[in-house]
Amino acid sequence: MSSAFLTVVLAILWAGITNNFSGLNLLFGALIGGMAIVMLRYSIRQRGSLRKAAKVLALTALFFRELMASALRVAYVVLHPNLKAVVKPAIVAVPLTVKSDAEITLLANMITLTPGTLSIDVSKDRSVLYVHALSMEDDKALIADIANGFEARIKEVFN
Amino acid sequence: MIVDLALYLGGVLLVFGALFCLLAAVGVIRLPDLYTRMHAASKAGAVGGGLILLAVAVTCFDTGVFLRAIVGILFLLLTTPISAHLLARASYLTGYKPSESTHRDDLKTRLEQNRPA
Amino acid sequence: MNAAAFIDLASLVALVILAAALIASIVRIVIGPSLADRVLALDLMTVVAMGFIGAIAIRTGLMLYLDIAIALALLGFLATVALARYIMRRGLKAENADPEVQP
Numbered sequence: 001m002s003s004a005f006l007t008v009v010l011a012i013l014w015a016g017i018t019n020n021f022s023g024l025n026l027l028f029g030a031l032i033g034g035m036a037i038v039m040l041r042y043s044i045r046q047r048g049s050l051r052k053a054a055k056v057l058a059l060t061a062l063f064f065r066e067l068m069a070s071a072l073r074v075a076y077v078v079l080h081p082n083l084k085a086v087v088k089p090a091i092v093a094v095p096l097t098v099k100s101d102a103e104i105t106l107l108a109n110m111i112t113l114t115p116g117t118l119s120i121d122v123s124k125d126r127s128v129l130y131v132h133a134l135s136m137e138d139d140k141a142l143i144a145d146i147a148n149g150f151e152a153r154i155k156e157v158f159n
Numbered sequence: 160m161i162v163d164l165a166l167y168l169g170g171v172l173l174v175f176g177a178l179f180c181l182l183a184a185v186g187v188i189r190l191p192d193l194y195t196r197m198h199a200a201s202k203a204g205a206v207g208g209g210l211i212l213l214a215v216a217v218t219c220f221d222t223g224v225f226l227r228a229i230v231g232i233l234f235l236l237l238t239t240p241i242s243a244h245l246l247a248r249a250s251y252l253t254g255y256k257p258s259e260s261t262h263r264d265d266l267k268t269r270l271e272q273n274r275p276a
Numbered sequence: 277m278n279a280a281a282f283i284d285l286a287s288l289v290a291l292v293i294l295a296a297a298l299i300a301s302i303v304r305i306v307i308g309p310s311l312a313d314r315v316l317a318l319d320l321m322t323v324v325a326m327g328f329i330g331a332i333a334i335r336t337g338l339m340l341y342l343d344i345a346i347a348l349a350l351l352g353f354l355a356t357v358a359l360a361r362y363i364m365r366r367g368l369k370a371e372n373a374d375p376e377v378q379p
Contacts, residue, residue, distance in 0.1 A: 013226065013230075016222055016223060016226040017223060017226050017227050017230065018223065019221070019222060019223025019224075020223075067202075067205075067206060067236075068206070070202045070206075071179055071182075071202055071203050071206035071207075074182065074183075074186060074198060074199050074202050074203045075179070075182050075203065077186075078182055078185055078186040078189060078190070078199055078203075079182070079185075083189060083190070083191070087190065087191065087195055089192070089194060089195050089257060091194075091257065108240070108244060109237070109240040109241065109244075110240075112201055112202075112239075112240030112243055112244060113201070113202060113205060113236065113239070113240055116198070118194065118197055118198055118201065118243060118244075118247060119240075119244055120194075120244065120247045120248055120251055121247075121248050121251065121252075132194045132197075132198075132247065132257075134195055134198045162279070163278075163279040166279035166280070166282065166283045167279055167282060167283075169283060169286075169334065170282050170283045170285075170286030170287070171286070173286050173287060173290045173330075173331060173334060174286050174289055174290050174293070176290070176327060176330075177289070177290035177291075177293035177294045177297070177327060177331065178293060180293070180294055180297045180323070180324045180327050181293050181294070181296055181297040181300070183297070183320055183323075183324075184296075184297040184298075184300035184301045184304075184320060184324065185300060187300070187301060187304045187316065187317055187320055188300055188303060188304055193310070193312050193313055193316065196304075196313065196316055197316060200316055200317075200319060200320040204319075204320050204323045204324075205323070207323070207324075207327060208323045208324075208326055208327050208330075208349070211290075211326075211327040211330040211331060212330055212342075212345070214330070214334060215330050215333055215334055215339075215342055215345075218283065218334055219339050219342075221339060224339045224342055227342060227343070227346065228342060230346075231342070231345070231346040231349065234346070234349065234350070235323075235349055238349070238353040239323075239353075241353075241357075242319055242353055242356040242357060242360070245356070245357055245360040245361075246312060246315060246316060246319070246356060246359075246360045246363075248360075248364075249312070249360040249361070249363045249364040249367070250310070250312035250363060250367075252364065252367065252368075253363060253364060253366070253367020253368065254367065255310060255312055
């Protein structure tokens, strides 16, 4: 996404949020959006394209599906009459293959909002993510789940 | 017709959002330790709050309010995991022990290796 | 039942459920046992209060309430971040003073 396109999107978003589509307000939105982009220019990578939008959409769809699944899973655990039988917490070290800060942040956020897992800490050399699992049966399955699910999708989006 | 449909949908979303909020609160009371409670608060809480904001977005019939509600949902989904992560990290590193039923703790072994003898 | 009556009933039911959720999170704030538990319950309480305001917005039709709800969510996030940092600093200080003390 070029920064000019991003500025236009942010200007329209601003006009929508303030509910005022007059020319002056659009200009003001573009000004604020442009300032934000100038401030963030080092963290926004300039190699996106519209083809990537499909992958972003797929990731978003996967995320919302997993979010609903995780809420239902928590509901099942919380309402279970015998709590000790279903809650088997564990803290597992999950090796990371994504490297950049943005990717790790996105992955950690998504892990927190998906079924049964919560990210606690990242090791200093950024190679291991420590994940708390609400009820873990099999550590290999948990690690494989994260690596094949979100991590693979995030890599597709960023590369 | 469409207006009625949107209102029915909004009402259902509102009740479901409220139910998820209640589930999160019940989880925070019933679960055994801080980390498991955090699962309930971050997931069910975010979904509950998000569903209620979605209900507001569906029932308002106003572009500005709709966009603000959607931005509010995105904001909630971004910030809830961050605050849960920060709180979990702060309490783990300051020595809040996981409950007895935690059957595996990789982070503890790492911290013990790094601790100067 | 027409749509207006339905949304009226739904918002009333939602308000009752959310009130129960508020009370439950207050119970956790009172019984603790540690500071982190209380901060977590407080975080949940802000989200529930935000939902409460959203339900009131639907019930009254005054969409200005939505802005209040979003501002409350922002405030809750900032409060949790600040309290988490406070827990961290206080815990590390206690550890430096005496390694046996558990904060």
